[in-house]
Structure formats: C-alpha cells, structure tokens
Amino acid sequence: xxxxxxxxxxxxxxxxxxxxxxxxxxxxxxxxxxxxxxxxxxxxxxxxxxxxxxxxxxxxxxxxxxxxxxxxxxxxxxxxxxxxxxxxxxxxxxxxxxxxxxxxxxxxxxxxxxxxxxxxxxxxxxxxxxxxxxxxxxxxxxxxxxxxxxxxxxxxxxxxxxxxxxxxxxxxxxxxxxxxxxxxxxxxxxxxxxxxxxxxxxxxxxxxxxxxxxxxxxxxxxxxxxx
Numbered sequence: 001x002x003x004x005x006x007x008x009x010x011x012x013x014x015x016x017x018x019x020x021x022x023x024x025x026x027x028x029x030x031x032x033x034x035x036x037x038x039x040x041x042x043x044x045x046x047x048x049x050x051x052x053x054x055x056x057x058x059x060x061x062x063x064x065x066x067x068x069x070x071x072x073x074x075x076x077x078x079x080x081x082x083x084x085x086x087x088x089x090x091x092x093x094x095x096x097x098x099x100x101x102x103x104x105x106x107x108x109x110x111x112x113x114x115x116x117x118x119x120x121x122x123x124x125x126x127x128x129x130x131x132x133x134x135x136x137x138x139x140x141x142x143x144x145x146x147x148x149x150x151x152x153x154x155x156x157x158x159x160x161x162x163x164x165x166x167x168x169x170x171x172x173x174x175x176x177x178x179x180x181x182x183x184x185x186x187x188x189x190x191x192x193x194x195x196x197x198x199x200x201x202x203x204x205x206x207x208x209x210x211x212x213x214x215x216x217x218x219x220x221x222x223x224x225x226x227x
Contacts, residue, residue: 001023001024001025001026002023002024002025002026002038003021003022003023003024004021004022004024004042004169004170004171004173004174005019005020005021005022005169005173005175005181005183005184006019006020006022006042006046006050006052006055006167006168006169007019007020007167007168007169007181007183007184007186007187008020008050008052008166008167008187009166009167009187009188009190009191009194010191011191011194011195012195014214016188016191016192017184017187017188017191019175019184020046020049020050020167022042022045022046022049022050023045024038024041024042024044024045024046025038025041025045026038026041027041032061035061035171035172036061036063038171039057039061039062039063039169039171040063042169042171043055043057043169046167046169050167052166052167053166054164054165054166054167055165055166055167055168055169056070056162056165056167056168056169056186057168057169057170057171057183058070058071058168058169058170058182058183058186059071059170059171059172059182059183060073060074061171061172066158066161066162069158070158070162070182070186071182072085072086072087072090072110072148072182073085073087073110073111074110075148075151075152075155075158075182076151076154076155077089077147077150077151077154078154079130079131079150080103080106080130080131082106082107084106084107085110085113086144086147086148086151086182087110087113087114088105088106088108088109088110088113089106089130089147090128090143090144090147090180091105091113091114091116091119092104092105092106092108092113093128093129093130093135093143094119094125094128095125095126095127095128095129095134096119096122096123096124096125096126097122097123097124097126098121098122098123099118099122099123100118100122100129101128101129101130102116102118102119125137128143130143130147133205135205136209139209139212139213140179141179141180141181141184141185141212142208142209142212144180144185145184145185145188145208145212146202146205146208148182148185148186148189149185149188149189149192149198149201149202149208150202152186152189153198153202159189159193162186162189162190163190163193163194165190167187168183168184168186168187169183170182170183170184192211197211
C-alpha cells in the first residue's frame with residue numbers, strides 16, 4: 001500500500017487547492033507499465049473515496065498524452081530569450097550559498113538540467129533568481145508555480161484541456177520527500193481560472209506572491225472507501 005495526494009481545485013472559499021491523501025495499492029518496479037498500474041489504482045481509490053472520476057495524471061508516465069505534455073519536463077516556456085521547459089528554468093534559476101544561478105542550464109534538456117552536479121555541490125539553496133528578480137523560498141512552491149502557470153498561459157491549447165478535469169495526480173511525487181508538484185500547480189491554475197483570477201495573479205510577481213500567501217494547501221483525511 002502507498003499514499004499519494006489528489007489535488008482538487010476549489011472554486012470558492014479561501015482555499016485554492018486541497019490535497020486529498022489517498023491510500024492505494026502500489027505496483028513496485030521502475031517499468032512504465034508498473035507506474036501506470038499504480039496510477040490506475042490511485043485513481044480508482046480516489047473515485048471510491050471521493051466520488052471523483054475525472055482525474056488527470058500529470059507526469060511522463062501518464063496514460064493520457066495531455067498529462068505527458070503537461071509534465072514540467074515537457075511543458076515549454078519562452079522567457080529570458082530562451083525557449084525551455086519549466087524544469088529547465090526552475091533548475092537554472094537556483095541560487096546557492098556557494099554559487100548560482102547557473103543560467104547556462106537554460107540551454108540544457110530537462111534531464112540534463114536536473115542532473116547538473118552544481119545543483120548538489122553549491123551549498124544551501126537561498127533563493128531563485130529569474131528575470132533579474134529574487135524569489136523567496138517561502139511561501140513554498142511560489143516560484144515553481146509561477147513558472148508552471150506562466151507556461152500554461154503561453155500554451156492555451158494545453159491549458160484549455162486541463163480545465164476539463166476535476167482533480168490532478170502525479171504518481172512520482174511523494175510529499176514526504178519533495179515540495180514542488182506539477183499536479184498541484186495544475187490544480188492552482190484551474191482554481192484561479194474558475195475564479196477569473198489568472199490574469200490578475202500573473203500580472204506581476206508581487207501580485208502572484210500576494211495571492212499565493214493567501215492560500216493554504218492542506219490535507220483532508222478520507223474516512224471511507226480506501227483500497
């Protein structure tokens with residue numbers, strides 16, 4: 001058994017996104033087919049626990065091509081004179097106590113960017129520097145969300161399809177080990193869009209940070225129908 005969150009966009013109230021922890025049967029193994037079995041198990045468990053059928057898996061392991069395209073490794077953003085993935089801009093904008101940002105990463109592939117040794121050898125992460133602005137580490141995920149939502153705004157054919165879904169998952173994301181999650185960012189985009197706040201939120205980093213600080217992402221325990 002394993003537990004992963006399903007991210008639910010909220011159309012009203014203070015909460016923009018709710019992370020619902022779902023327990024499900026995990027299929028071990030690194031093969032894509034095993035990951036997809038786990039995804040199906042997670043979605044089936046979420047349907048029984050919450051009654052939500054329309055969930056999109058966002059990762060390279062997704063059985064839906066839209067979910068693959070919306071992976072941060074594949075979702076493209078034009079910025080700083082470069083066209084690169086969200087993952088590339090995120091990694092290349094990191095500033096550490098002993099160096100960075102390493103903006104040459106902007107020219108690398110997503111996998112090359114994530115595996116760049118300097119990201120592990122340069123000390124403690126202290127900020128993100130992007131477009132001549134330093135982004136704080138708190139609120140958590142704010143810079144990652146900014147990049148992801150900015151990319152969605154530049155790709156209306158993808159973001160328009162995203163809005164059809166009621167929940168989002170990322171089978172690779174473990175909240176006990178990681179912070180940033182593309183499924184959570186997708187849910188945030190849908191929540192803001194449903195509230196007609198997307199343009200306002202993305203009008204400036206200051207406005208985005210303000211809105212981000214006002215939200216609370218929290219887990220809500222599910223009491224029934226767990227697999």
